Amino acid sequence: MATIAFHLLSAVGLRIGENHKRSLGSPSRRLSVSVTAFSSDQWRFPDHEQRSAKSFWDYLDAARDFIRPEHNSPSRWFSPLETKAPCHGSPLLLFLPGIDGNGLGLIRQHQKLGQMFDIWCLHIPPSNRSTFTDLVEMVETTVQSENQRSPGKPIYLVGESLGACIALAVAACNPQIDLVLILSNPATSFGNSSLQHLAPLVKVLPDQLDLAFPSVLSLIPGGPIKRMIAHWVRGLPENETAANIYQDLVTTSSFTSILADTFRRETLLWKLMLLDAAALFANAHLHLVQAQTLILSSGNDQILPSTCEGKRLRKKLPKCEVRSFKDNGHCLFLEDGIDLVSIIKATxxxxxxxxxxxxxxxxxxxxxxxxxCYGVNRLLEVIMGPVFLSTTEDGKMVRGLGGIPSEGPVLLVGNHMLLASDKISLPGQFVHERNINLRPLVHPMMFTRLKDGLLPDVSVYDTLRMMGSVPISATHLHNLLSAKSHILLFPGGIREALHRKGEEYKLMWPEKAEFVRAAAKFGAKIVPFCGVGEDDFLRVVVDYNDQIKVPIVKEVLKSVTAEGPVVR
Structure with missing residues (x-):
């Protein structure tokens, strides 16, 4: 039987398609758009990811084509995918734009999202004068139609600003439909923003603001001006810095021109009225929203108070999580470093x-x-200096993970060291050395909270979820074994990780090791391993038995325990 020893030696471009690819079922007019997608077998190679990435220039080029002069052009859906379809059974994703209305807000995300979703984007031309109720009814009709066509699948509504209000309204009016909401900087905070005071200024100074307002918007942190500042900070050579800044000045000029065409005086007044109506309706119906919701809040949003709004919605919505991006601006999905696919996977x-x-x-x-993910934990690994030793089938001990079977199902069973730092090192090492996705079975508190309190937010475990962690349960163990996965199990759980004085290297496993019976059912290889080293240089000075003797601390511990789900 193979074994593994784990030693710690030290301290702890989107373009308009010439051919219409397909027609989308919708009560309004349809527009066909194509982008180049990449196949699922390219997920492993960074060069493909880099070549497929879109830039802010792609957004500008496409936005010019989406500004239509027709009077009162109807809203419509378009698909940014080419003939290469997403994986089988992919859910539908409806993108609902902000006040720009062009529907191109996900242009930098399309190609990766296209591997996981069937994407439709809503285009609201600048000349369109649909009311908020009209837009909600249009999206609602599409949602109901697609739900009848594929009743077993969820429908994703990704909305930014105004689009987030539309998504909330649709979810409130259709609680029986399985919806997943991903909302970027929701305009439900419009009543607390400076935008609400803009309409009177537009009426008083219409000619000036026709040019001034787009110029102000172009300076929003997260736009082209952010990249100009970044070039200075990076300290590039003078000639390269000058070239980059010149390019950014051109980009800023183009962005301002597009904003000027998008937000003419009449259009701007209408959009502000639309935002006001959207915020009032969405806020009045928040109590009806039962959909699973993810709020993305930008900390440097100069248009809406998004950070405070994310915290407020977290308390109002029953199935809501929040992720904050403190250095990003209002147009989150268009900024460098933002990957919506990674966010969805990590959460x-x-x-x-x-x-x-x-x-x-x-x-x-x-x-x-x-x-x-590996970079986040790299400093910890440098401090800890882990050394991995494994035993091959012929009994030879080798350095590294060469003794681990390549084919699953494989169940690795070991002891938790103090503070469970082992769960951080092992999955990364398996990918780095053997290209094996190790699936750790972890405490459910890394996925959910029964109530808010003193425990850290579940967002701190995003890296572990990205690497494949699964809430521990008999059902999940059974499913992982049937899928021939490599599974990481610590039977001692959190009690073993938080052991007390005198319990160094003590196994706290349940009396009945049911994982053995489950592994035998699927013919899985059980690889026992031990982690040693940490308890040799760390000593528990104050443990649980000491803490509960202090009345205040005892009450705090009870409160913290009640925040997370219980395993056994």
């Missing part, structure tokens, strides 16, 4: 059915995603 918000399947819905991290 465990991707599913193809009514319930999340941690086997079929799991998408392994790409090379760039792995490097980002």
């Amino acid at each position: 465990s918000f991707y599913r193809r059915g009514s319930h999340q399947d941690y086997i079929s819905d799991y998408i392994p991290p790409t090379i760039s995603e792995f490097n980002k």
